[in-house]
Amino acid sequence: MRLGNFAAILLVGGAIACASSSTSRDSPAATAPDPAQIAELQLFFERTFERRLAGSPQFQTALGLKDDYGKWDSITEAKARADFEAVARELAELRSRFDPALLDESSRLSYELFEIEALDEIAGYEWRFHAYPVNQMFGMQAAIPAFLLNFHQITSESDAVAYVSRLRGVKPLIAQLIRNLEVRADRGILPPQFVFPYVLGDSRNVLSGAPFDATADAGTLLSDFETKVAKLDLPAARRESLIDAAVRALIECVGPAYRSLIAAVESLQTLASRDDGAWKLPNGRDYYAFRLRHITTTDLSAEEIHELGLLEVARIHAEMRAVMRAVSFEGTLQDFFAFARTDDRFYHPDTDEGRAAYLARADDLLAGMTEKLPESFVTLPKADLVAKAVEPFREKSAGKAFYSRPAPDGSRPGIFYANLYSMRDMPIYELESLVYHEGVPGHHLQIAVASELADLPRFRRFGGTTAYIEGWGLYAERLGREMGFFEDPYSDFGRLSLELWRACRLVVDTGIHEYRWTRERAIDYLVENTPASEAASRKAIERYIVMPGQATAYKIGMLRILTAREKARSALGDAFELREFHDVVLRNGAVPMPVLEAIVDRWTRTQLF
Numbered sequence: 001m002r003l004g005n006f007a008a009i010l011l012v013g014g015a016i017a018c019a020s021s022s023t024s025r026d027s028p029a030a031t032a033p034d035p036a037q038i039a040e041l042q043l044f045f046e047r048t049f050e051r052r053l054a055g056s057p058q059f060q061t062a063l064g065l066k067d068d069y070g071k072w073d074s075i076t077e078a079k080a081r082a083d084f085e086a087v088a089r090e091l092a093e094l095r096s097r098f099d100p101a102l103l104d105e106s107s108r109l110s111y112e113l114f115e116i117e118a119l120d121e122i123a124g125y126e127w128r129f130h131a132y133p134v135n136q137m138f139g140m141q142a143a144i145p146a147f148l149l150n151f152h153q154i155t156s157e158s159d160a161v162a163y164v165s166r167l168r169g170v171k172p173l174i175a176q177l178i179r180n181l182e183v184r185a186d187r188g189i190l191p192p193q194f195v196f197p198y199v200l201g202d203s204r205n206v207l208s209g210a211p212f213d214a215t216a217d218a219g220t221l222l223s224d225f226e227t228k229v230a231k232l233d234l235p236a237a238r239r240e241s242l243i244d245a246a247v248r249a250l251i252e253c254v255g256p257a258y259r260s261l262i263a264a265v266e267s268l269q270t271l272a273s274r275d276d277g278a279w280k281l282p283n284g285r286d287y288y289a290f291r292l293r294h295i296t297t298t299d300l301s302a303e304e305i306h307e308l309g310l311l312e313v314a315r316i317h318a319e320m321r322a323v324m325r326a327v328s329f330e331g332t333l334q335d336f337f338a339f340a341r342t343d344d345r346f347y348h349p350d351t352d353e354g355r356a357a358y359l360a361r362a363d364d365l366l367a368g369m370t371e372k373l374p375e376s377f378v379t380l381p382k383a384d385l386v387a388k389a390v391e392p393f394r395e396k397s398a399g400k401a402f403y404s405r406p407a408p409d410g411s412r413p414g415i416f417y418a419n420l421y422s423m424r425d426m427p428i429y430e431l432e433s434l435v436y437h438e439g440v441p442g443h444h445l446q447i448a449v450a451s452e453l454a455d456l457p458r459f460r461r462f463g464g465t466t467a468y469i470e471g472w473g474l475y476a477e478r479l480g481r482e483m484g485f486f487e488d489p490y491s492d493f494g495r496l497s498l499e500l501w502r503a504c505r506l507v508v509d510t511g512i513h514e515y516r517w518t519r520e521r522a523i524d525y526l527v528e529n530t531p532a533s534e535a536a537s538r539k540a541i542e543r544y545i546v547m548p549g550q551a552t553a554y555k556i557g558m559l560r561i562l563t564a565r566e567k568a569r570s571a572l573g574d575a576f577e578l579r580e581f582h583d584v585v586l587r588n589g590a591v592p593m594p595v596l597e598a599i600v601d602r603w604t605r606t607q608l609f
Helices: 006-010 035-054 057-062 077-097 105-127 140-150 157-186 195-206 220-230 236-269 284-296 302-326 333-342 352-375 428-438 443-451 466-482 489-513 519-529 534-546 550-575 578-586 593-608
Strands: 385-389 401-404 414-418
Touching (some): 140 220, 284 302, 302 333, 428 489, 466 593, 550 593
16 A cells, blocks of 8 residues: 555545556466465565555554654655665565465455555656645645644653654655655646645644744644643643643744745745646656546546546436426526525525534434444444534635544544535535535445454555545445435435536546646536536636546446446346445455456355355
């Protein structure tokens, strides 16, 4: 599992995916499984996972481990090269030491998945400079404080000391980041102009409040540290000493680091252009083709994805017109979109009370779905789930909603984040779909269940492919309707509007990165074809620009899961059990789509004979 971008690992929506492989998992073993080979392979998986884990203190923290609790990941070119060489050695060892014919079915699948991920990581090394390390979605300027707030727990004095160590480590980490930005600039790789104000705003927000200015209110990081330390059973004098140490680290390290980053970003801003697509980058068309393979785990071309999107948009528009008839709305579909954008009944007030009401409704929906999960699922997650608003320091730039995985030891719950910066961007009719996608039966159920599969190697429990993860999330929205939810027609319209949104992504992502659409043309397409506001459409297009290909995962993954399900249902007839199908899909982890299809086909055959 790639560990280079901790933000992508920790927050769903990142770009952790796999390419296809020539290995045939369905090939029968030539001889009986060899227990010695199987045991050695499991040790190999553990050793390689430990090597990768040892190189990522932040991933250790995400898993609830505290071996390097006061450290940050290295983001140097030397570290990237060392990781690349290590993966190449591991792949060579896998192929030379182990024979798939001597493995049992589960071990053969693990062999194949490890091979796929290694090949993908090796292929991705060529494009390691093509991402934007600072951006409005997962840029390090916001990821650093978000990590401290949400992942660095303080349950002991040593944890507090480690937090201070990480505050001090921000200075060398941002120095590495600035060097990365300079290397990219020398190669002609810069984000578009619109990205820079977001990055600068996030960075300046980190420096807002005490101890960086004369305000009486503590800033984001100091407030977080004080709150966590206050819960420790320590003498008051020792708590004050720890807070003093944090203040010094903020003043001496965090402040200078962020001021250096602001200066570097301001300098680079003068070099940025208004060109948006990946096509503008060196060998940009080849890079985008790699991203589509990497994200979707298919060989679909940009042209095929674009055409699929247009077909899906037309189909969903037709379903929306049926909702219009059900609510006796007179007018065109675009009139209905305008009604949904502007009628106050569909929005909570843009106040603290409105935000609280939104989160309370999210809690109610989660509780209602959780109660019915056993009807459709055999395996359920043990980890808790909470709903919360995106933190103020990053809410202006962050996406509409996202999910953060729980710690395997239960020390941190899964989190469904809702961005409540502007309540007019969060219509009530979309809330039910967002909850099912990000929470249950979506990301939380799938990711927590995978992490709790103790019989699988850890690289399968804590890794995954974007098409599977996001495809499952979108499938979960549709499943909610099949389970009897979305009783209100406007809420079902919200479900369709979010599915439409994902269909439009196929069109605009390829439009921007393959067909050289301008940002304005892509925004206009969303405004004309969805109920989303101009502001929401603009934010979405800006997201797709800085994450080429990622937006195509949702619809393609969902369609592949649905196709596999209906193929199995057709073959099995009355013997098809939805709960069993879901268990087959979930209990193998987040695999590439061709592998998932093969798994379901094999399960179907076993049910037939």
